[in-house]
Amino acid sequence: MLPPSLKKLIDELSRLPGIGPKTAQRLAVHLLRSPHARIKPLGEALLSLQDGLAFCEECWHVTEESPCSICSDDSRDKTQICVVEEVLDVIAIEKTDKFKGLYHVLHGVLSPIDGVGAEQLKMKELFDRLEQHPEINELVLATNPSLEGEATALYIQKQLADSRVSVSRIARGLPIGADLEYADSVTLGKAMLHRTDY
């Protein structure tokens, strides 16, 4: 009942993560009614997205040239590597202005149920990097404090048990502005366990 070109756009949109068929329909009809000058930039941005974009071969962050601007920045502390799951996690940590070392993007987490093992991640690249760069002496594990994120952190920590590199994990505790009364008991338990000197 819908014209083929509209149908095709709905199909393509509903393949995106978190966009179901109803949302895809709504977006497609919105786009259909938008002036062409507003759709064109989106279409072009999509088609040219991967032109000239690559992943940094040091840290696997997205970049226009490898090594990326972070890896090639001489003012950064090359002895610390922060391990994150995704490209956007680098941006989130950079925004805090509290870390001056380098990054390593795993591009995922260990998740046997989804068929994701160490081979699907940039895990081997991490260990190779540690071997090739003896100046690295701290690895900050900043994977998400989720089941998979914790498992991935634990895996890396175990692999490096006998290594010269000291391994740390980002703090887990109460988020700023939280209410003790409403905090879940796992978070509150971690906050007690990892309390710091005042």
Added chain:
Amino acid sequence: MLPPSLKKLIDELSRLPGIGPKTAQRLAVHLLRSPHARIKPLGEALLSLQDGLAFCEECWHVTEESPCSICSDDSRDKTQICVVEEVLDVIAIEKTDKFKGLYHVLHGVLSPIDGVGAEQLKMKELFDRLEQHPEINELVLATNPSLEGEATALYIQKQLADSRVSVSRIARGLPIGADLEYADSVTLGKAMLHRTDY
């Protein structure tokens, strides 16, 4: 901190309705990691969306040729017009297989707070159509049973108070599968008020 082409895609995606900056970031990174063969169809579908697509000049449904397949279908009842808000409402009613007349898509609802008056909708086109087609004798108002939808239906009904066309409104009552106990009182009130002979 992000390459310009990725930044541009995030900006364009976050202009879509219901997609905030965080969702746009997530979608953009997902697309970045997808194989080019999967992004290309989406980009092309966007760019070619409006080529050859138009709105039917009778009923304002989306179509490849005007009049649309519904308006030009001789087997349909040309005495009934169902007035709906959006293109997707036509599809929803067609799926029920309970209406064999023609449609009229308003492309919105009256909403003074958003600056939408009768001029922004296909309202004049509706009244012109009723005048030009004396065979039309029933108008089924199928705008949403929301505040704006009801106001729009009331507006149309008032405009046609002295006309030969009989105006009806889709039934409002309990949805199939609902539980009386949990129904909101406005819906239940409507269901009592508009009860039908059994």
